Amino acid sequence: MSTDTKPAYSPGLAGVIAGETEICWVDPDAGLMYRGYDIHEMAEKASFEEVAFLLLNGQLPTMAEFQRFKMEIAAARTLPKQVLDMLRLLPKNTHPMDMLRTGVSMLAPFDPELNDHSHAANIRKAIRLIAKVSTLITDGYRISLGLDPLSEKPDLTMAGNLFYKLNGEVPPTWKIRMMDTIFILYADHEYNASTFAARVTASTLADMYAAVTSACGTLKGPLHGGANEESMKMLDDIKTPDRAEKWMMDALAQKAKIMGFGHRVYKKGDSRVPIMREIGRDLGKRVGKEQWVPICEKLEATMEREKKLCANVDLYAAPVFTMLEFPPALNTPIFAASRVAGWCAHVVEQHDNNRLIRPRSLYTGPAMRPYKGISPNGAK
Numbered sequence: 001m002s003t004d005t006k007p008a009y010s011p012g013l014a015g016v017i018a019g020e021t022e023i024c025w026v027d028p029d030a031g032l033m034y035r036g037y038d039i040h041e042m043a044e045k046a047s048f049e050e051v052a053f054l055l056l057n058g059q060l061p062t063m064a065e066f067q068r069f070k071m072e073i074a075a076a077r078t079l080p081k082q083v084l085d086m087l088r089l090l091p092k093n094t095h096p097m098d099m100l101r102t103g104v105s106m107l108a109p110f111d112p113e114l115n116d117h118s119h120a121a122n123i124r125k126a127i128r129l130i131a132k133v134s135t136l137i138t139d140g141y142r143i144s145l146g147l148d149p150l151s152e153k154p155d156l157t158m159a160g161n162l163f164y165k166l167n168g169e170v171p172p173t174w175k176i177r178m179m180d181t182i183f184i185l186y187a188d189h190e191y192n193a194s195t196f197a198a199r200v201t202a203s204t205l206a207d208m209y210a211a212v213t214s215a216c217g218t219l220k221g222p223l224h225g226g227a228n229e230e231s232m233k234m235l236d237d238i239k240t241p242d243r244a245e246k247w248m249m250d251a252l253a254q255k256a257k258i259m260g261f262g263h264r265v266y267k268k269g270d271s272r273v274p275i276m277r278e279i280g281r282d283l284g285k286r287v288g289k290e291q292w293v294p295i296c297e298k299l300e301a302t303m304e305r306e307k308k309l310c311a312n313v314d315l316y317a318a319p320v321f322t323m324l325e326f327p328p329a330l331n332t333p334i335f336a337a338s339r340v341a342g343w344c345a346h347v348v349e350q351h352d353n354n355r356l357i358r359p360r361s362l363y364t365g366p367a368m369r370p371y372k373g374i375s376p377n378g379a380k
């Protein structure tokens with residue numbers, strides 16, 4: 001056996017093209033496109049449900065298709081009783097991302113089309129998953145507080161129901177619109193780690209629930225979706241804008257990884273940051289918490305000067321979620337409530353034109369050597 005071949009190798013798959021997609025394009029020069037539409041235009045004019053339809057189907061819905069899509073989501077929100085019972089069995093301190101991952105996994109056998117990977121069945125499962133991921137987050141959270149889940153309000157959008165099902169209050173229209181924009185920003189990001197994990201799982205011809213379970217597990221890490229929870233801990237620690245520069249200099253001197261900064265693809269800034277920053281500024285004025293955006297801006301300027309690294313969307317998402325009164329542990333699940341649309345669109349695309357994703361690794365272990373174990377004939 002020869003071990004001396006040295007194929008091209010890129011640690012962390014940096015810069016490697018691992019597949020083709022028609023769903024999303026991340027422009028390293030600070031752009032983002034969903035199926036040919038600029039994210040900035042979508043964030044301003046579209047609704048999340050419209051974007052989810054676009055990601056799944058490749059084109060914007062007609063009014064009739066849009067109404068039907070919204071009704072299908074509304075009809076699929078309720079969780080099976082057994083899943084609710086399971087959520088009640090989890091320890092009270094279970095992280096909401098672990099609840100979500102476990103919940104998605106348990107939903108699988110309740111889906112009558114689980115093992116039908118045809119395009120039409122996959123789209124139907126995607127709708128059910130988009131609806132139920134949100135409910136797993138809101139019901140799971142209430143259950144962890146010892147409260148009963150609340151019924152959906154079918155007339156509210158995904159964004160509206162997210163607020164309503166947490167505390168039973170219908171939020172003002174401006175808040176729902178703001179959440180809609182945030183959902184649009186988070187809906188897809190081509191081959192990010194969780195989407196890639198979903199595609200790897202789907203490429204074995206495993207089902208969509210298996211793929212989304214993989215994606216949830218991958219999103220949790222602080223180098224990916226978990227960064228928006230960690231960023232809030234940092235901002236809470238800094239507290240005021242005048243402390244931000246020194247905080248950053250001290251952290252960099254200790255060679256710490258600063259959450260909410262850096263990106264594998266963007267080198268001239270994260271396309272979503274300007275929109276999230278403006279949401280943060282607007283929200284700060286509305287709720288009387290105007291310190292967060294100036295803290296982030298001071299951190300951005302210091303990081304740019306010291307390391308030429310840009311902020312990513314999670315830096316600003318953290319205070320935005322806090323000002324919207326979500327507990328920090330829900331930051332990453334809320335990201336998932338939107339990204340599930342992207343994950344499902346990628347699973348549909350993978351199953352429609354599948355090839356197993358199976359790269360090689362570079363062997364760096366010892367050369368072939370004779371076995372000299374304790375017993376030549378195996379353990380006695």
Ligand code: COA
Pocket residue numbers: 012222223224225227256257258259260261262263264265307309312313314
């Ligand atoms: N804080 C401090 N230094 C950072 C940094 C950060 N957030 N992100 C990158 N760097 C530095 C690295 O230390 C490294 O420096 P070096 O070359 O002197 O060793 C250099 O920048 C390259 O970083 P690297 O970790 O190799 O880049 P990557 O492409 O592998 O990683 C991230 C990308 C996103 C994982 C990384 O930037 C990171 O860990 N960011 C913080 C977590 C985060 O916000 N994640 C959300 C992403 S949307």
